[in-house]
Each structure stands twice: as C-alpha cells, then as structure tokens.
Amino acid sequence: MMGFLELLLTRMDYIVxxxxxxxxxxxxxxxxxxxxxxxxxxxxxxxxxxxxxxxADIRLGTATRFWAHPNEILNAQEAxxxxxxxxxxxxxxxSALVLTAIVVSVSVTAVSLSLAVKIYENYGTLDTxxxxxxxx
Amino acid sequence: xxxxxxxxxxxxSQPEYKTSLVIQTVTRMMLPFLLMFGLxxxxxxxxxxxxxxxxxxxxxxxxxxxxLSFNKEEGRRAAPDGAIKVLASSGISIYIIVGMMGMIGxxxxxxxxxxxxxxxxxxxxxxxxxxxxxxxxxxxLTVSAIAIELFYAFLEEKRDPAYKKNIKVLxxxxxxxxxxxx
Amino acid sequence: MxxxxxxxxxxxxxxxxxxxxxxxxxxxxxxxxxxxxxxxxDTSFEEIVKERETVALHYNRNGAYDTGALDIITxxxxxxxxxxxxxxxxxxxxxxxxxxxxxxxxKD
Numbered sequence: 001m002m003g004f005l006e007l008l009l010t011r012m013d014y015i016v017x018x019x020x021x022x023x024x025x026x027x028x029x030x031x032x033x034x035x036x037x038x039x040x041x042x043x044x045x046x047x048x049x050x051x052x053x054x055x056a057d058i059r060l061g062t063a064t065r066f067w068a069h070p071n072e073i074l075n076a077q078e079a080x081x082x083x084x085x086x087x088x089x090x091x092x093x094x095s096a097l098v099l100t101a102i103v104v105s106v107s108v109t110a111v112s113l114s115l116a117v118k119i120y121e122n123y124g125t126l127d128t129x130x131x132x133x134x135x136x
Numbered sequence: 137x138x139x140x141x142x143x144x145x146x147x148x149s150q151p152e153y154k155t156s157l158v159i160q161t162v163t164r165m166m167l168p169f170l171l172m173f174g175l176x177x178x179x180x181x182x183x184x185x186x187x188x189x190x191x192x193x194x195x196x197x198x199x200x201x202x203x204l205s206f207n208k209e210e211g212r213r214a215a216p217d218g219a220i221k222v223l224a225s226s227g228i229s230i231y232i233i234v235g236m237m238g239m240i241g242x243x244x245x246x247x248x249x250x251x252x253x254x255x256x257x258x259x260x261x262x263x264x265x266x267x268x269x270x271x272x273x274x275x276x277l278t279v280s281a282i283a284i285e286l287f288y289a290f291l292e293e294k295r296d297p298a299y300k301k302n303i304k305v306l307x308x309x310x311x312x313x314x315x316x317x318x
Numbered sequence: 319m320x321x322x323x324x325x326x327x328x329x330x331x332x333x334x335x336x337x338x339x340x341x342x343x344x345x346x347x348x349x350x351x352x353x354x355x356x357x358x359x360d361t362s363f364e365e366i367v368k369e370r371e372t373v374a375l376h377y378n379r380n381g382a383y384d385t386g387a388l389d390i391i392t393x394x395x396x397x398x399x400x401x402x403x404x405x406x407x408x409x410x411x412x413x414x415x416x417x418x419x420x421x422x423x424x425k426d
Contacts, residue, residue: 092394
C-alpha cells in the first residue's frame with residue numbers, strides 16, 4: 001500500500017498530464033460547438049508540453065551554472081557534491097521541442113479560427129449537428 | 137448631454153465604442169516600459185532566459201494593447217499595414233542572410249565558426265554570442281509582426297457585398313435532411 | 319443516460335493511460351532515457367553525471383565554450399539545432415499568409 005502511494009507520488013507530473021489529456025479530448029470529441037472543440041485541442045496540446053518539460057527535470061538540477069540551495073540536499077552523497085562546488089544542469093533538448101510545439105499550436109489555432117469565421121458567415125450557425133445535415 | 141473632448145481620441149468610424157479614461161491614461165503611461173522590457177528580452181537572449189520568440193510576443197502584445205484601449209484607427213496608425221508586412225519578411229531574411237555569410241569562407245550553412253573561432257568578445261558580454269545576437273533580432277522582428285498582423289486581419293475583413301442579395305437564393309437551393317445523417 | 323457513456327469511456331481510457339505512465343522512471347531521476355540513454359541498473363548518480371557522454375550532457379558541458387552563450391537553451395535552439403528553428407519561423411509565416419488568404423483582406 002505504501003509502495004503504491006510512493007509510486008504515485010513520484011510520478012505526479014505524468015498523472016496530471018494524463019488527466020489534462022482526457023479532459024481536453026472529451027471537449028474535443030463530445031461538444032458540438034466549433035469554438036469549444038478548439039479550446040479542447042488547446043488543452044490537449046498543453047498537457048503534452050507539461051509531459052515534455054517534466055521529463056527534462058533532474059533532481060537538484062539547475063538551469064544555470066550554480067549549485068542548489070542547502071535546504072534541498074537529502075543525503076551525505078549530495079552534500080559532498082555541494083561542498084565541492086559541482087553542479088548538474090537540466091536537459092535542454094525538450095525545451096527546444098516545446099518551443100516548436102507552441103509555435104505549431106498557435107498556427108493551428110489561428111487558421112482554424114479563420115475557418116470558423118468563414119463557416120459562420122456562410123451557414124449562419126456554428127453547431128456541427130446542424131451543419132452535418134446539409135446535403136449536396 | 138455634453139460631450140467632453142479630452143483631445144486624445146478623435147471621432148472615427150466607431151463612435152459608440154470608447155473605453156474609460158483610466159484605461160487610456162494607464163496605457164499611455166505604460167507603453168514605453170513595456171516596449172523596453174520586450175526589447176531587453178530579445179537583445180539579452182544569449183545571457184538570460186528569453187530570446188527571440190518570447191520578446192517578440194511581448195512587443196506584439198504591446199501593440200495589441202494599444203489597439204484595444206483606443207480605437208482601431210489609432211492602433212492602425214501606430215502599426216501601418218505595409219510596414220508590418222515588410223518587417224515580417226525581413227526578419228526571416230536576416231536569419232537566412234546571416235546563415236549564408238559563413239558559406240563565403242567555405243564553412244557550412246548556419247555555422248557559428250566565422251564569428252566564434254577566433255572568439256570575438258568575452259563570455260557574458262553583449263556581443264559575445266557570434267551569430268546568436270543577430271538571429272535573435274531577426275526572429276523577434278518576425279514574431280512581433282505576425283502577432284500584430286493576425287490581430288488586425290480579423291478586424292479588417294470585408295464581407296462579400298453580394299452576400300446579402302444571394303443569401304435567400306442560397307437558402308432555397310440548399311437541401312437539409314431531417315435526421316442527423318447526411 | 320446516454321450522455322454518460324462518453325464519460326465512462328474516457329475514465330477507462332484515463333485509467334489505462336495512468337497504468338502505462340507508472341512504468342516510467344520517477345520524475346527527476348538521472349537514469350531516465352532522455353538524459354542518460356542506456357543505463358545498467360547498478361550505475362550510480364555520480365558515474366552518470368561525471369563519466370557518460372550522451373547528447374544532453376555534451377550540450378551542457380561544451381555549450382558555453384562552443385557557442386559563447388551563457389544560456390544553454392539559446393545555444394541549443396539557435397546554434398546546435400538552428401536548422402529546426404529556421405523552419406519553425408517559416409511555419410509561423412505560412413500561418414500568417416493562410417489566414418490573410420482565407421479571410422480576404424483587401425487594400426481599401
């Protein structure tokens with residue numbers, strides 16, 4: 001029981017990723033309004049950013065060239081590292097992936113918003129159940 | 137009812153839309169600080185967290201704030217149409233030209249070796265990154281121009297003038313089924 | 319009653335994905351494959367940080383000397399992976415052109 005709880009607590013970032021993904025996927029699939037579908041797609045993409053950034057973290061790692069605060073040291077092995085002045089830096093590659101993904105998300109949102117404006121001008125409604133009944 | 141003219145907003149194509157005096161005054165006071173903050177994020181891209189994309193979005197949001205708190209005409213005067221499109225294209229052109237400069241000496245495309253080895257500038261100074269400084273400026277120009285242009289494109293679209301005449305004919309010609317299956 | 323079928327299906331989907339996520343390494347462990355690419359279970363923190371030569375550790379150690387930038391993320395996206403950033407800016411520019419084409423902004 002305590003082993004399972006520890007298993008959950010150490011991977012909390014990934015579990016929040018899955019919860020956000022399911023919420024966004026529900027909004028994308030079930031809601032009939034076009035704008036609500038776009039908001040759901042944004043939530044799905046946000047969960048993927050969280051997953052990528054959480055996989056780049058190293059315990060006691062920093063983004064610059066300085067060692068961690070003395071309150072965060074857990075055992076004697078890391079105290080030796082802190083006394084010697086060494087440092088560990090986090091992984092920079094997922095941050096580059098997330099920057100590209102943010103730009104792609106902005107582009108998709110802009111183009112789909114312009115398509116929604118044109119659909120509203122032409123059909124008078126934004127409800128997909130009503131637009132699907134069109135024949136020919 | 138008397139209309140007080142404070143001399144800031146002129147009567148334009150949208151006479152009913154006026155934000156309050158507090159928003160206009162605070163925006164006018166905060167504009168130079170916001171622009172300097174964005175420029176600092178772009179130019180110090182290789183020293184502090186930030187860079188081209190982040191600073192470009194801040195500068196674009198500043199011009200959008202100007203367009204939202206005043207009229208659209210005032211915002212369009214601060215960011216004219218032709219100049220923004222030229223800026224968006226020139227940002228990417230700076231990136232490609234800086235990448236091609238290394239090919240003159242025989243190096244690869246997008247190399248840092250013609251400005252970095254021999255090292256120009258010490259670690260931590262402003263002109264120390266080699267080509268990183270110029271690429272940051274190029275990307276910042278592009279991203280800010282794209283943010284401004286996307287905002288004004290949605291405001292300035294013109295509906296087809298034949299739409300109102302044809303809408304009745306179009307609605308009679310369309311066939312809608314009764315159930316949800318097409 | 320028909321409205322609750324998608325909710326139940328997404329809950330089952332979420333539980334299956336959480337069970338899949340729990341098989342990964344803990345958050346912040348230096349043995350995860352994105353930091354140290356292949357790890358024997360007996361290696362320690364010290365050996366991974368000091369002696370391995372993976373891509374992330376190479377960028378961390380040699381980034382300041384190779385590029386001259388203090389920020390490792392800027393040196394990653396503009397020097398080591400500058401080609402990807404060029405095409406990412408092109409994608410942003412293409413989105414602007416498509417929005418202007420669909421909306422139909424005229425000159426008057």
